[in-house]
Amino acid sequence: xxxxxxxxxxxxxxxxxxxxxxxxxxDIRFVQGKGSYVDDLKLPxxxxxxxxxxxxxxxxxxxxxxxxxxxVPGVLAVLTAADLKPLNLHYMPTLAGDVAAVLAEEKxxxxxxxxxxxxxxxxxxxxxxxxxxxVEYEGLPIIVDPFKAMAANAxxxxxxxxxxxDGAHGQRKHYNHIFNWQLGDKDAxxxxxxxxxxxxxxxxxxxxxxxxxxxxxxxxxxxxxxxGELTVWGTFQAPHVIRTVASLISKIPEHxxxxxxxxxxxxxGNKVGAYPGYICAIVASIVTGRPVxxxxxRIENLSTTAFARDYHMTAEIAATRDGKxxxxxxxxxxxxxxxxxxxxxxxxxxxFFNIVTGSYDFPTAHVSVDGxxxxxxxGGVAYRCSFRVTEAAxxxxxxxxxxxxxxxxxxxDLRMKNLIRRxxxxxxxxxxxxxxxxxxxxxxxxxxDTVGYAKLRAEQKAKQDAFRRGETxxxxxxxxxxxxxxxxxxxxxxxxxxxxxxxxSAEIRxxxxxxVIARLGTKSQGQxxxxxxxxxIATELGLVADNITVEEGNTDTAPYGLGTYGSRxxxxxxxxxxxxxxxIKAKAQMIAAHLLEVxxxxxxxxxxxxxxxxxxxxxxxxxxxxxxxxxxxxxGMEPGLEAVSYYDPPNMTYPFGAYICVVDVDxxxxxxxVRRFYALDDCGTRINPMIIEGQIHGGLTEAFGIAMGQEIHxxxxxxxxxxxxxxxxxxxxVETPKWETDWTxxxxxxxxxxxKGVGESPNVGGVPCFANAVNDAFKFLGSTHIAMPHDxxxxxxxxxxxxxxx
Ligand code: CDP
Numbered sequence: 132x133x134x135x136x137x138x139x140x141x142x143x144x145x146x147x148x149x150x151x152x153x154x155x156x157x158d159i160r161f162v163q164g165k166g167s168y169v170d171d172l173k174l175p176x177x178x179x180x181x182x183x184x185x186x187x188x189x190x191x192x193x194x195x196x197x198x199x200x201x202x203v204p205g206v207l208a209v210l211t212a213a214d215l216k217p218l219n220l221h222y223m224p225t226l227a228g229d230v231a232a233v234l235a236e237e238k239x240x241x242x243x244x245x246x247x248x249x250x251x252x253x254x255x256x257x258x259x260x261x262x263x264x265x266v267e268y269e270g271l272p273i274i275v276d277p278f279k280a281m282a283a284n285a286x287x288x289x290x291x292x293x294x295x296x297d298g299a300h301g302q303r304k305h306y307n308h309i310f311n312w313q314l315g316d317k318d319a320x321x322x323x324x325x326x327x328x329x330x331x332x333x334x335x336x337x338x339x340x341x342x343x344x345x346x347x348x349x350x351x352x353x354x355x356x357x358x359g360e361l362t363v364w365g366t367f368q369a370p371h372v373i374r375t376v377a378s379l380i381s382k383i384p385e386h387x388x389x390x391x392x393x394x395x396x397x398x399x400g401n402k403v404g405a406y407p408g409y410i411c412a413i414v415a416s417i418v419t420g421r422p423v424x425x426x427x428x429r430i431e432n433l434s435t436t437a438f439a440r441d442y443h444m445t446a447e448i449a450a451t452r453d454g455k456x457x458x459x460x461x462x463x464x465x466x467x468x469x470x471x472x473x474x475x476x477x478x479x480x481x482x483f484f485n486i487v488t489g490s491y492d493f494p495t496a497h498v499s500v501d502g503x504x505x506x507x508x509x510g511g512v513a514y515r516c517s518f519r520v521t522e523a524a525x526x527x528x529x530x531x532x533x534x535x536x537x538x539x540x541x542x543x544d545l546r547m548k549n550l551i552r553r554x555x556x557x558x559x560x561x562x563x564x565x566x567x568x569x570x571x572x573x574x575x576x577x578x579x580d581t582v583g584y585a586k587l588r589a590e591q592k593a594k595q596d597a598f599r600r601g602e603t604x605x606x607x608x609x610x611x612x613x614x615x616x617x618x619x620x621x622x623x624x625x626x627x628x629x630x631x632x633x634x635x636s637a638e639i640r641x642x643x644x645x646x647v648i649a650r651l652g653t654k655s656q657g658q659x660x661x662x663x664x665x666x667x668i669a670t671e672l673g674l675v676a677d678n679i680t681v682e683e684g685n686t687d688t689a690p691y692g693l694g695t696y697g698s699r700x701x702x703x704x705x706x707x708x709x710x711x712x713x714x715i716k717a718k719a720q721m722i723a724a725h726l727l728e729v730x731x732x733x734x735x736x737x738x739x740x741x742x743x744x745x746x747x748x749x750x751x752x753x754x755x756x757x758x759x760x761x762x763x764x765x766x767g768m769e770p771g772l773e774a775v776s777y778y779d780p781p782n783m784t785y786p787f788g789a790y791i792c793v794v795d796v797d798x799x800x801x802x803x804x805v806r807r808f809y810a811l812d813d814c815g816t817r818i819n820p821m822i823i824e825g826q827i828h829g830g831l832t833e834a835f836g837i838a839m840g841q842e843i844h845x846x847x848x849x850x851x852x853x854x855x856x857x858x859x860x861x862x863x864x865v866e867t868p869k870w871e872t873d874w875t876x877x878x879x880x881x882x883x884x885x886x887k888g889v890g891e892s893p894n895v896g897g898v899p900c901f902a903n904a905v906n907d908a909f910k911f912l913g914s915t916h917i918a919m920p921h922d923x924x925x926x927x928x929x930x931x932x933x934x935x936x937x
Contacts, residue, residue: 142738147677148670149884152821155659156677157394166394169349169364174422177351178207180412181257182431183247183264185239188275188506188849189286190268192238192246199263200249205256207419209264210248210411212236222291223380223410226403226628227480228299229309230291231470231509233407238271240288240469241508242851243434248411250423273506273849274307277443277466280503281305288469288504299471300480300502309471309502310480315562320497323458327449331533333916337522339441339466339507339843342514343861344656346396347427348436352412356420360387365409367392367684368402368654369694372628374686376405381413392684398656399833400512401437403474403696434854437474438507438843439514441466442522446487446530454540456549459496459561461487461526465511467502473511474696475518476626476633482518483617485562489527490571490615490787491549496561506849515833515894517618517697524614528899529906529916532611536910541588542611542903543579547572550613557880564617566785567887568877569813575613578789578811581873584609587793595911604799610792610904614896618888619702619784628693632779635703636690637711639668640773643761645754647672647679649708652692653700654684658890659822660700664708666818667884671712672719673739673753690775698786698888701818702879707778709883714774718760723751725765784879784887788812790900796908798935801927803839803905805868810896814889815878827872827893834897836862838905840922860922909933 137145147153160166183200197209212234215221222230235246247264251257272286279285285307287293293306300310324330350365361383367373370390378385395402408425415423427436442465449458465481467473475482481500488496513519535545550571551558558566578584591607598606623632636652649668653660665679683689692704716736723741724731727749734741742750751759760772793807810827817823840860844853853859878885898919905921906914912933917926930936 139738146669146673146675146739148666149816149818151666151819153662153666153676153819155662155822157659157661168346168394168396169351169366170426172351172364174351174353177422177424178250178252178415178419179254179257180248180250180415180423180425181261182245183249183261184243185235185246186242187239187268187270188242189271189273190239191271192235192266193269194267196265197247199265200260203256203260203263205253206249206251206260208250208415210234210414215414220380220410220414223405225470225472227471227473227475228477229471231472233410241506242849243431245407248415250415250419275505275507275845275847275849277464277503277505280307280505288506307504309467309504311499311501312480313499314485315497316495317497319495320458320460323495324447324449324460327457328452329537330447330449331530331537332445332447333530333533334443334445335526335529335916336443336918337440337525338919339438340514340837340841341433341438341843341859342399342401342512343433343859344397344399344401347429347432348402348406348408349426350409350412351422351424352416353422354416354420360389361413362389362391363413364391364393366395366402368398368656368696370654370684370686371652371691372631372694373405375631377413390686392654395654395656400439400474400514400696402656403512404437404472406436429856430854433843433859434851435508437510437512438468439510439512440522444522444526446526448530448534450534450538454538454545454548456491456493459488459493461498463500465500465502466505466507467511468505468507468509470509471502472509474513476620477628478625479518482513484519484523486520486564486615486617487523487527488560488562489524490551490613492551492555493561498562507845513697515830515891517616517620517891520616521895521898524895525899525902528612528614529902532903532906533915536915543575543584546611546613547575550575565782566615567782567879567881569615569785569787570875570877571613571787574787574811574813574875575789577873577875578791578809582791582807582809584791604797606796606798606908608794608796608904608908610900610907612790612896612900612903615785615787616698616892616895617783617785618698618891619780620697620699621783622781623779631693633693634777634779635692635699635707636775636777637704637707638690638775639711639715641715641757641760643758645674645678645757647674648682649679650682650689651704652690653695653704655695658700658826663818663822667705667708668712671709672716690777698891701886701888702784702882703778703780705886706780706883707776710778711774711776714776715772718772719753719756721768722756722759722764726751726759726763781881784815784882786812786814786887786889786892788892788896790896792900792904794904794908796905796926798930801923801930803921803923803926807871808868809871809873810893811873811875812889812892813875813877814892815876815882815887816885817874817876818886823889824872826890828870830891830893831870831897832862832867834894835867835901836860838898838901838919838921840920842920
């Protein structure tokens with residue numbers, strides 16, 4: 132154990148700590164099909180629930196008859212709003228301070244809304260019986276276009292709140308209005324626009340998309356009538372919050388509710404909120420006294436649980452003639468669907484959208500967001516994004532390109548001219564954020580040098596000339612995007628969920644033999660937490676990562692935490708892990724001093740041990756100290772070696788990146804080939820470079836999906852036309868481009884290990900980069916802004932509009 136033959140460097144390598152490309156420990160079970168997911172759970176006597184759903188987007192329920200469904204052999208009960216109403220459970224609170232119907236009472240507000248819940252002893256019987264629930268509807272006028280929601284004669288959607296003049300975020304201007312949120316200096320911004328040499332204005336819409344994780348949302352609820360205890364296994368990104376909400380709604384004491392999130396097959400924001408399926412399964416279990424399983428199918432997942440985006444941003448930039456930005460103005464219409472079920476910190480109705488000044492030094496800015504109701508599914512989740520940051524990045528990165536075009540400048544040059552400079556950090560933006568650290572110019576220059584930017588532009592120019600001469604039918608686009616994320620929600624002074632501060636936690640316990648169990652308040656959905664938290668502990672405590680077990684997702688054992696979304700795990704729980712480890716290390720140092728009979732100040736840390744300063748032969752390893760903690764602690768010290776940390780971050784972390792994409796567009800077919808995609812990311816201290824690369828690959832693939840094809844589309848009658856993978860684009864390995872990844876490292880000054888989050892960066896930076904590339908291909912022909920998604924058909928239509936198909 133006291134391996135004298137190894138150098139410090141060899142001992143450090145043996146730990147597999149921070150900076151090491153440690154293989155993912157969870158993959159041992161995942162690649163063998165041995166993961167344990169909610170739908171794997173089989174309990175004795177388990178029942179199955181399924182929904183009858185509305186075929187209409189807006190209709191009054193004239194009659195609801197469950198007799199035929201109840202008569203099906205194997206059906207135990209059918210729940211409707213009439214059953215839930217006496218329990219006050221027909222509506223549930225949302226994270227955004229609104230309520231959402233659990234089962235539709237008098238009318239339905241979007242297609243596939245839940246109307247009745249059938250409980251049967253077999254999944255297929257439940258599904259067949261759900262079809263036999265008889266509902267008579269009377270159709271009502273439908274709002275699909277959010278710009279029409281607040282028209283004077285617009286149909287009234289939410290009859291339950293029609294007379295409420297105040298919502299959770301202030302006054303409502305109209306019965307279909309949810310909130311208006313404003314930030315920045317309006318007068319100074321207006322003045323900047325009056326004085327500007329050049330201005331641009333563009334409606335930049337980010338279409339409705341869906342996180343579409345491989346595993347849909349699901350749960351098993353089991354109520355024990357004897358003990359009065361409820362256990363819920365579910366696909367929960369935030370298990371503790373689900374427990375608290377379940378307790379508040381059901382009035383079951385919180386300590387009698389056990390929430391367990393087993394392995395989760397992808398979340399991406401889809402599994403943050405609470406859904407009618409959870410409430411109905413819990414009620415059904417209480418009513419029947421038996422466990423009840425609810426598992427969404429793909430159509431239900433895509434059409435009812437948690438969409439993302441649907442932001443329609445009118446962006447204006449003011450600038451001097453030589454390309455210095457002087458002001459930014461953005462007004463957004465945010466389509467929230469039938470209920471405001473956005474998953475944002477409570478005080479942020481538009482999330483962190485005010486990061487819309489991006490990576491640039493805007494002297495002044497003003498942003499305003501109006502949330503509206505429509506006949507679409509509720510949601511508004513952070514799909515691999517930190518609360519509307521993706522929308523903001525898309526908005527500013529498109530707008531900067533449009534400004535560059537108007538100024539006749541290269542988009543990279545305009546960015547270089549306006550990026551926040553290294554010496555300006557910590558930098559306070561015009562919209563109030565304090566960016567912690569960055570070295571933006573170095574990052575963009577490195578990206579440009581690596582891809583050979585000047586050469587690409589020369590090639591593009593030659594191709595444009597050839598196109599004009601009729602020698603080619605292909606256009607080349609070079610997309611540049613520079614983004615700053617804001618992750619690690621968040622400081623308790625301004626971030627809470629339903630009144631619970633957004634801290635997170637880690638509890639580390641060292642066993643006598645030096646092996647470790649660490650439990651955290653976050654919950655991995657595939658990000659590799661079991662691997663990486665162990666690496667932080669390994670480095671901090673000098674214990675081998677393979678001897679450290681990381682556990683998440685069981686509210687009975689894990690300390691209270693706010694969960695995993697918005698790339699907050701590393702910024703918040705990663706910090707908690709380091710802080711808890713340091714508490715343990717401080718105690719271990721006192722034990723070492725006692726054993727070595729020196730003052731603790733006379734000891735120094737050396738990778739995996741405390742040694743006596745000036746006498747390195749005298750040391751105690753952490754493994755030895757773990758043993759000693761259980762039998763030879765100094766007089767007056769409690770035995771044991773464990774610690775817990777609840778970490779309230781002092782600030783967010785601000786990862787950033789420079790992305791460049793090259794596309795070739797065939798104008799006759801619209802087929803757009805991604806020739807090259809280069810992504811440079813800076814997430815501060817890198818815990819596991821291999822996992823980071825995996826996160827970037829995954830996020831870029833999602834960004835590719837969104838930019839090049841994804842849309843949850845509704846027709847004028849409110850029918851979802853993209854509710855299956857036949858119609859909703861999910862890229863496979865066949866379509867996905869090859870990714871080139873790179874990095875710089877600018878540690879966060881306030882994070883204990885200098886790490887920033889990374890999981891969402893590629894989605895945030897990737898989408899505008901693809902969009903800029905496609906737009907760039909067409910702009911020499913006079914096109915300013917082409918809306919996403921850039922699928923082949925739409926791109927063909929753009930060429931048609933531009934008269935390229937003679
Ligand atoms: O909250 P979430 O896990 O989705 O996002 P994250 O904090 O960005 O972490 C995603 C994965 O990347 C985790 O396994 C992290 O430990 C890892 N990561 C890393 O190795 N180094 C960083 N600086 C940030 C994240």
